[in-house]
Amino acid sequence: MRAYQLDRFALDHLHLADMPDPVPGPGEVAVDMRALSLNYRDLLVIRGQYNPNLRLPATPISDGAGVVSAVGPDVRGLRAGDAVMTHFVAGWIDGPFREQYVATTLGLPAAGVAAERVVLPAQALLPLPAGFDFQQAATLPIAALTAWSALVTEGNLQPGQVVLTLGTGGVSVFALQLAKAMNATVIITSSSDEKLARARELGADHTINYRTRPDWHREVLRLTGGRGADITVENGGAGTLSQSLRATRAGGVVAMLGALTGLSADVNLAPVLMKRLRICGIMVDSRAAFERLCAFLAQHPLEPVIDRVFPFEQLPDALRWMETGRHVGKIVVAF
Ligand SMILES: NC(=O)c1ccc[n+]([C@@H]2O[C@H](COP(=O)([O-])OP(=O)(O)OC[C@H]3O[C@@H](n4cnc5c(N)ncnc54)[C@H](OP(=O)(O)O)[C@@H]3O)[C@@H](O)[C@H]2O)c1
Incomplete structure (x- = not known):
């Protein structure tokens, strides 16, 4: 072989x-x-x-x-x-x-x-x-289960809540699809308008081009009436964390899972304290969680x-x- x-x-x-x-x-x-x-x-x-x-x-x-x-x-x-x-x-x-x-x-x-x-x-x-x-x-094994880990295992996502997810890669698109299947509102960012059009076809409620809107957290706040997202799927790492902290609501969850822009950064931690944010480190999830995801997919078919x-x-x-x-x-x- x-x-x-x-x-x-x-x-x-x-x-x-x-x-x-x-x-x-x-x-x-x-x-x-x-x-x-x-x-x-x-x-x-x-x-x-x-x-x-x-x-x-x-x-x-x-x-x-x-x-x-x-x-x-x-x-x-x-x-x-x-x-x-x-x-x-x-x-x-x-x-x-x-x-x-x-x-x-x-x-x-x-x-x-x-x-x-x-x-x-x-x-x-x-x-x-x-x-x-x-x-x-x-x-499914890494990308879908990581999105599930962020939204469900750590985020306890409820219908009507707002999910912010960064980029249009594997984890982020599954976060979009799973969050929509759970009747959440989804805000997604991307470097490309073409990719954002695809994200809208997949059900994204709001899209932000982080190249043309480098202060994208302000747009998230505007879209949520100043409140911020309930759960932020943090794929970006060092280069995006500061804005993710600002874009997340008081008491909200920042699921730290990616490092596309690196692992070390100078980050202003004030929002973590002032908004009592929960920052959760993610390492995919357990087999039991994967079985729960598969049971969910049986009820909510998703391509x-x-x-x-x-x-x-x-x-x-x-x-x-x-x-x-x-x-x-x-x-x-x-x-
Ligand atoms: N901790 C865990 O359990 C876990 C599990 C899975 C993945 N990860 C990590 O999560 C990250 C994503 O993984 P993946 O497999 O989904 O990657 P991927 O499919 O390669 O996705 C990469 C996409 O992320 C977007 N991106 C790049 N830089 C960005 C930035 N500065 N801000 C926002 N989006 C940016 C780009 O999309 P646009 O062009 O649309 O911006 C890019 O196409 C990686 O760092 C990976 O190592 C961690």
């Missing part, structure tokens, strides 16, 4: 290699992959920016879906032929997050899925939600926004497309 190998950190060092078929051990399952989806994290991992101490050579990419081809001893509930998708923080089943779970995240440091056949712990696999094909299911599909042989091109930032929603790789 063929698998991508990263020999050294850099996209140019990602290449296809012939590898022996992996065999599942106790508690493990072999999956023939049918689709992958890309996350910004994959780029950071490949460039060595996520963790320069990761052991190489290794197979990257976190999210995918496929068909069980074999199960090892002591595996219950899964058998050959089952359609499954990955659960990113494989060791986090339920309950509070623990630091040691970071070592179990798929796509390094734990196994990556950019291979024709992968072996994963059984607990890292869930059935596909009803009505989802492999490509659609492959978009993942797939920007482009690349063949497996063109995974590096798919990652380069993500680097350009020209996509809306998710980029998928199909086998």
Whole structure:
């Protein structure tokens, strides 16, 4: 079988290699992959920016879906032929997050899925939600569950509340779609009017171009009658946090999940104190939360926004497309 190998950190060092078929051990399952989806994290991992101490050579990419081809001893509930998708923080089943779970995240440091056949712990696999094909299911594990984590697990979003979400990438578009499915009002920002038109087609109530409105938090305040958003999905990090704090209402939630503009900044913390904001760090979510998301999707059908599909042989091109930032929603790789 063929698998991508990263020999050294850099996209140019990602290449296809012939590898022996992996065999599942106790508690493990072999999956023939049918689709992958890309996350910004994959780029950071490949460039060595996520963790320069990761052991190489290794197979990257976190999210995918496929068909069980074999199960090892002591595996219950899964058998050959089952359609499954990955659960990113494989060791986090339920309950509070623990630091040691970071070592179990798929796509390094734990196994990556950019291979024709992968072996994963059984607990890292869930059935596909009803009505989802492999490509659609492959978009869910990080992006949709992170949006769910921000809106539901941490944000306790209620109908009629206002969600502010930054940019039109994978997490943000799922935040838009999930929030609309929960009857919230959505304000979304983007660098591009064209992308904002797409966001309106997807149900966004208000759109702001942060290039032409660099003081975008003022527009959020205007749109909310001076109050601010109930929940802000903070994808941007260092460069956007100050405005996100100002754009969020007193007692509101700022779900800190991204670092598109970096991790270190000089931030005025006054709004945190004066508005008693809750800043929540997000690390995707547990398997139990993923099951709750799948149950929600069964009741509220939602079509993942797939920007482009690349063949497996063109995974590096798919990652380069993500680097350009020209996509809306998710980029998928199909086998
Ligand atoms: N903590 C977690 O659990 C978790 C989980 C998933 C993702 N993340 C992080 O969340 C971020 C988004 O991930 P993703 O996979 O959704 O990325 P993505 O699909 O690559 O989305 C990137 C998009 O973000 C927008 N963007 C870039 N700079 C921005 C800025 N200054 N202000 C507002 N938007 C900006 C751009 O959209 P426009 O052109 O429309 O502006 C860009 O296309 C990344 O930092 C990722 O590492 C964290």
